[in-house]
Amino acid sequence: MAVKVININRIGNILFSRNPRSRRIRLRVSAEAKVSVSYPYGVSLAEAVRFAEAHTSWIIRQRRKLEAIQPLFPENREISTRYHKIIVYPKGENTTLKQNGFNIEILYPAKLTIEHPEVQGHIRKVMTEIYRWEARHYLPGRLKELAALHHFKYARVTIRNNRSNWGSCSGRNNISLNLKLMTLPDHLIDYILLHELAHTEVKNHGEEFWKLLDSLTGNRARELLSEVRKHSVHSL
Structure with a gap:
């Protein structure tokens, strides 16, 4: 073509x-x-x-x-994720990527500002792939730990990138987790994982569900839900 x-x-x-x-x-x-x-x-x-x-x-x-759109990096700075350190700065004429182990440099054209859509789009693509890798390496293992701790069983887990929810549990107990969970603090990641594990036993959001989730979170289920709502699933 x-x-x-x-x-x-x-x-x-x-x-x-x-x-x-x-x-x-x-x-x-x-x-x-x-x-x-x-x-x-x-x-x-x-x-x-x-x-x-x-x-x-x-x-x-x-x-x-x-x-x-709110810039991911409003200024040139370093950001640390669970496994990586990322630095964004202007250099040269093209958007490029340098990686040395878990250290990543995102370079953008010196003639552009970091807020420029082309730069932000490049950053979003790179960060999405970083979080995808991290989600695949962290979330399934953590879900397995929590399931064993609280005696839940689920069929399988998948990692996806979507803009509708942090996670879901199907009627067959297949759990889907959003890679953007890696942008949340650990206690909120655990809350979402426990939320989906609770759905393996209770398929709705009725009183029984919230009682179960409270028992898993020290009676903080709705408090943690309010905290989650301060974060955007549209963050990338």
Whole structure:
């Protein structure tokens, strides 16, 4: 699939690609504020360019929305996760990544600010993969420990990245955990894990469920829930 880069007034470079599976022209603004257009056979490149030009205002609005998103790193600094140390700083002309064991450097173009959507998009992608790795290495083991401690049984556990919840338990006792749990303090991670383990026995949020969860959390179930709600599942 050939890709052409064309500079559009007020927008900058746009990637144009012909997609044989497309039935219409598609315009996309990525998390890094990069713009791409895919178009089907039967549509010329010139038509695709005109389509992008006609949607200049829409593209600008989407980029402004990205700029309004709270930056993951509001300034150049170091952050420590459970297993990693990450430093973000400007250097060179491209967004790049350097890794030495558990030390990670995220570099972004010196001409851009750290709040720029392209930089923030790059950081979000890297941090998502870091938290995915950490979640896979920590959460299943911790869930197993808590299940053994409190005599729960579950079928299997999966790690996902979603924007709807911190975790879930299916009717077959399959537990799904959000990788963003790794952004929470340990006592809240444990609360979510215990919450899902409790659902292996009680499938609703009725009085019986809260009594069970209170017995697991020292009568702090609703207090911990209120604390969890101060954190956003949309953090990445």
